[in-house]
Amino acid sequence: MELGFKLAAEAFGPKELIRQAVRAEEAGFAFVEMSDHYHPWLDVQGHSPFVWSVLGAVAARTSRLGLATGVTCPTVRYHPAIIAQAAATLAIISDDRFTLGVGSGERLNEHVVGRGFPAVRERQALLAEALDIINLLWQGGYQSYDGKYLTLEDAQVFDLPDRLPRIAVAAGGKQAAELAATHGSGLFATEPRADLVEAFTNAGGDGPKYAEIPVAWAPNADDAVRAAHETTRWAVTGWKVMSELPNPVNFEAASATVRPEDVREQFVVGPDPQPYLEAIRKHQDAGYDHIALMNCGPDMDGFLDFAAKELLQLSGRP
Numbered sequence: 001m002e003l004g005f006k007l008a009a010e011a012f013g014p015k016e017l018i019r020q021a022v023r024a025e026e027a028g029f030a031f032v033e034m035s036d037h038y039h040p041w042l043d044v045q046g047h048s049p050f051v052w053s054v055l056g057a058v059a060a061r062t063s064r065l066g067l068a069t070g071v072t073c074p075t076v077r078y079h080p081a082i083i084a085q086a087a088a089t090l091a092i093i094s095d096d097r098f099t100l101g102v103g104s105g106e107r108l109n110e111h112v113v114g115r116g117f118p119a120v121r122e123r124q125a126l127l128a129e130a131l132d133i134i135n136l137l138w139q140g141g142y143q144s145y146d147g148k149y150l151t152l153e154d155a156q157v158f159d160l161p162d163r164l165p166r167i168a169v170a171a172g173g174k175q176a177a178e179l180a181a182t183h184g185s186g187l188f189a190t191e192p193r194a195d196l197v198e199a200f201t202n203a204g205g206d207g208p209k210y211a212e213i214p215v216a217w218a219p220n221a222d223d224a225v226r227a228a229h230e231t232t233r234w235a236v237t238g239w240k241v242m243s244e245l246p247n248p249v250n251f252e253a254a255s256a257t258v259r260p261e262d263v264r265e266q267f268v269v270g271p272d273p274q275p276y277l278e279a280i281r282k283h284q285d286a287g288y289d290h291i292a293l294m295n296c297g298p299d300m301d302g303f304l305d306f307a308a309k310e311l312l313q314l315s316g317r318p
Contacts (some may be wrong), residue, residue, distance in 0.1 A: 001284055002030035003315060005307075006070065006212060006294035007054070010040035011231055014049035014057075020300060021058040021065065027308035031066030032058065033101065033210070033292050038077065038109040041234040042255075043248045052086050059094035067098045068210070070292065071170045071188055073105030075123070077113050080130035081155050084137040091161040100134075101188050101210065102127065103170030106243045108251075120243075124175060125149060131167065131183035138164050168210050172239055174199040181205030189288070190239075197287030211288035213279050214267045216296045217303035221270030225260050227298035228267050233258040236266055267296065273310045280315060 005024040007017045021032045036051040055067050067090065074083040087100040104123035111117050118126065129147040136143045137157045145152035168186030171177040177196045180187045181203035188210045189196050197209055214235055218224035233255040234242065241254055268275045276293070283291050295303045 001280075001288075002066070002290050003280070003312065004031040004033055004066070004068075004210075004290060004292035005029045005304075006292045007032050007034040008045075008294065008296070009034050009051060009054070010037055010042075010045040010048055011296075012300075013047050014054050017049065017054050018057045018061060020304070022061050023301070023304050025062045025065040027304045028312040029065070029307065031068060031097075031099075031290065031292070033068040033070030033212075036069050036072035036109070038112050039248055041108070041242075041248060041251050042231065043252065045231050045248075052090065055090055055098070056093060059090065059097065065097065067094055068168065069099075069101045070210070070212070071101035071103040071168075073110060073127075074102055074130040074134065075126040075150070076105060076110035076115055076117065080133040080150065081137060081152055081157075083130075084134040085157050085159075087134075087165050088138065088157050088160050091163070091165045092159060096161055096163045096165075099166045099168055099186065099208070099210075101168045101170065101186075102131070102184070103188070104176075104243075107246050108242075108248075111246050117244075122149070124179065127169075128179055128183055131169070131179075134167070135183070166207055168208060171196050171200070177205075178203040186210065192283040192286040192288065194286040201287075208290045209288045210290040210292065211283045211286075212292045212294050213276075213283065214294050214296060215276060215279075215303075216263075216267050216269045217271065217306055218269075218297045218299060219271050219302070221264075224269040224297045225264050225267075228269065228296040229258070229260045229263045232267075232296040233263060236262050269297075271306065273306075273314055276311055277314055 074080040091098045107117040129150045167184035168188040169180035169184040170188040177199035186207035187200045216224035216228035
């Protein structure tokens with residue numbers, strides 16, 4: 001099992017994220033992952049830098065830290081040919097430390113190019129075609145593709161790594177977990193759901209299984225809850241809301257009734273390492289082997305010190 005650190009791309013600027021990634025490597029985390037957003041969830045977060053530039057800089061500033069997109073949508077805002085090229089380049093400059101995490105996207109980020117945002121069934125079909133194109137281009141040579149939704153015309157990715165990146169597909173249900181096995185080489189989830197792991201493995205999947213745990217560290221648990229409620233209460237709304245709203249103002253309205261106690265119920269909070277270890281163990285027991293902690297507390301350096309001195313030691317990590 002590997003423990004990772006989620007770079008909160010919606011809450012920090014690009015230089016600060018790079019600094020945090022370097023500190024995460026020094027603390028002993030095995031990998032970092034970063035979402036690929038155009039907007040933050042809430043205006044109070046105030047940031048949303050370009051993931052590919054940030055991870056490229058992180059690759060240059062670190063030596064052993066794994067990197068992952070958590071996750072990117074290769075269907076609306078991007079064409080999958082662009083993601084195939086971007087991921088191949090990042091794999092090369094990181095010396096094969098990169099995992100391409102992909103998903104079907106959120107309206108929050110994809111509507112900005114004016115192409116609309118399709119319904120769930122079409123989004124999954126689009127993602128399957130996008131993965132077909134990425135895998136085709138990673139075979140090398142000139143390639144073309146004519147799908148129901150996507151096309152590729154006479155394209156070649158000229159710089160391919162010796163070892164292709166893993167593709168971890170985000171799944172919230174059985175169909176997506178099976179797609180992760182048939183079109184990808186890893187699974188990505190945000191809940192400790194053993195049924196997703198089972199669907200992935202039953203469909204032939206045998207790659208890494210990523211999961212995220214929302215946490216909020218502070219010396220005082222109440223301070224941790226207040227910080228997480230201010231910036232990350234959107235996470236309590238559920239995926240059906242999170243995937244459909246178009247702008248931060250809509251998430252402000254949708255999360256207006258979320259209480260601090262709701263955050264406390266769904267996040268690991270405070271300075272005691274035991275609840276963190278229990279949450280990690282719960283995800284391990286469900287079958288996940290790459291577990292990222294997303295800290296929404298008020299002191300990121302304090303959390304990284306806590307991880308280095310207590311959490312990673314107790315969990316058996318380096």
